[in-house]
Amino acid sequence: MVLILLATTGWTAIRTHRPQPGARAAAQAAWNRASADGRRLPRPESSPAAVRDFFRSLGETQRRRLAERHALVVGNLNGAPPALRYRANRTALRQAIAAERTRLDDPRLTELGREQVARRMQRYGSLLRGHRQILAFDPTGPGRVAEVFGDLDTAQRVSVVVPGVDTHLLTFERTRRTFTAPVGMARALHRAERAAAPRVRTAVIAWADYTSPAGVGMDAAAGRLAAAGAVTLRALVRALPGSSSVALFCHSYGSVVCGVAARSLPSRVTDIAVAGSPGMRAERVADLGGRARIWATRDADDWIEDVPNLEFGELGHGVDPVSPAFGARLLSAAGATGHTGYFVPGTASLANFARVGVGDLAAVSCPPGRGTGCGQPASPGHRTL
Numbered sequence: 001m002v003l004i005l006l007a008t009t010g011w012t013a014i015r016t017h018r019p020q021p022g023a024r025a026a027a028q029a030a031w032n033r034a035s036a037d038g039r040r041l042p043r044p045e046s047s048p049a050a051v052r053d054f055f056r057s058l059g060e061t062q063r064r065r066l067a068e069r070h071a072l073v074v075g076n077l078n079g080a081p082p083a084l085r086y087r088a089n090r091t092a093l094r095q096a097i098a099a100e101r102t103r104l105d106d107p108r109l110t111e112l113g114r115e116q117v118a119r120r121m122q123r124y125g126s127l128l129r130g131h132r133q134i135l136a137f138d139p140t141g142p143g144r145v146a147e148v149f150g151d152l153d154t155a156q157r158v159s160v161v162v163p164g165v166d167t168h169l170l171t172f173e174r175t176r177r178t179f180t181a182p183v184g185m186a187r188a189l190h191r192a193e194r195a196a197a198p199r200v201r202t203a204v205i206a207w208a209d210y211t212s213p214a215g216v217g218m219d220a221a222a223g224r225l226a227a228a229g230a231v232t233l234r235a236l237v238r239a240l241p242g243s244s245s246v247a248l249f250c251h252s253y254g255s256v257v258c259g260v261a262a263r264s265l266p267s268r269v270t271d272i273a274v275a276g277s278p279g280m281r282a283e284r285v286a287d288l289g290g291r292a293r294i295w296a297t298r299d300a301d302d303w304i305e306d307v308p309n310l311e312f313g314e315l316g317h318g319v320d321p322v323s324p325a326f327g328a329r330l331l332s333a334a335g336a337t338g339h340t341g342y343f344v345p346g347t348a349s350l351a352n353f354a355r356v357g358v359g360d361l362a363a364v365s366c367p368p369g370r371g372t373g374c375g376q377p378a379s380p381g382h383r384t385l
Contacts, residue, residue, distance in 0.1 A: 022139065022141065034069075051078060072088075120143070123173075133148040152241055155242065161206050162251065165213045169208075192350050193354045196354040205236075211229070212253060213253055226257045237269060243268070248269065248272045255276075263290065267291060273294075274328075275342040276339050285328055293361075299342070332364075334368070351365070
């Protein structure tokens with residue numbers, strides 16, 4: 001029965017991700033064989049604290065040398081200084097462009113292959129422009145990336161935008177429908193937060209550093225990729241510098257990732273807001289654990305409302321987060337259109353995200369018919385901070 005319902009809502013287009021070894025795996029192998037002044041380098045899976053201590057023990061020249069020689073490792077190494085990661089990822093992007101240029105000389109490359117190579121080179125070039133702060137970059141397969149807006153080292157509040165299906169290097173930013181892509185979402189949120197609280201030091205991360213489902217198919221209806229993404233998301237939050245509070249803004253399948261991650265996020269995560277969510281793999285807010293406030297919103301014509309909120313084994317993601325039974329705090333999405341319009345400037349959803357991001361909870365606006373007091377949970381059983 002579940003499969004029949006999923007089929008009628010377009011969730012059964014089967015696509016499978018099969019990650020292949022690539023440049024990053026080779027870079028990690030080289031890193032694990034290397035040393036600095038006779039000392040072994042920390043393993044890529046080391047704790048952020050251990051990595052942080054290691055880099056603090058090095059001089060500036062040594063740090064830069066490692067970033068140049070092992071760009072794909074340092075650029076993705078949780079605990080490494082953000083500025084050093086930005087520097088390493090600029091090197092990694094230049095190396096990726098050179099590798100794609102070499103591929104163009106391969107006579108076996110089809111016309112479609114050449115077009116894809118050209119698109120990747122264009123994306124890499126865009127990420128290199130200006131002073132963009134690329135916090136993570138992996139060209140393997142469809143590619144993964146994260147970008148920072150603001151100063152992570154000095155931020156009092158950090159917001160992380162967690163996008164949904166079909167997120168990868170080529171969809172990380174768009175020139176049309178700008179605010180439907182992670183870069184546009186994060187940039188709009190950062191601007192809205194600065195407008196909402198000019199004196200609060202904020203940073204926003206456009207986080208596309210997980211393997212998302214390709215299309216609205218079986219992978220999107222299951223939790224496997226969300227579970228893997230949750231591991232990476234938790235690692236990101238734990239590695240953030242300083243003592244800033246953190247809010248997660250999770251769109252579509254990204255809310256599934258956030259729901260799985262919520263069970264073991266550090267206490268610095270104060271808020272999780274989901275938009276256009278198919279579910280958080282939970283029946284109610286209390287099932288998510290942790291102390292973060294849970295917010296939910298959905299606009300009136302978002303097609304996700306028609307997706308069955310069922311859970312059968314690995315299929316389905318649980319109760320609708322905007323339903324009273326779930327117990328989330330509800331936010332207005334007035335002005336948002338469709339499934340991807342929540343971060344468009346001028347919408348109530350973006351304004352509300354910004355207020356949550358800067359901690360101005362009293363200013364959030366409610367959905368129509370809810371009156372005031374959206375800062376309170378929708379169900380009396382929900383815990384408050």
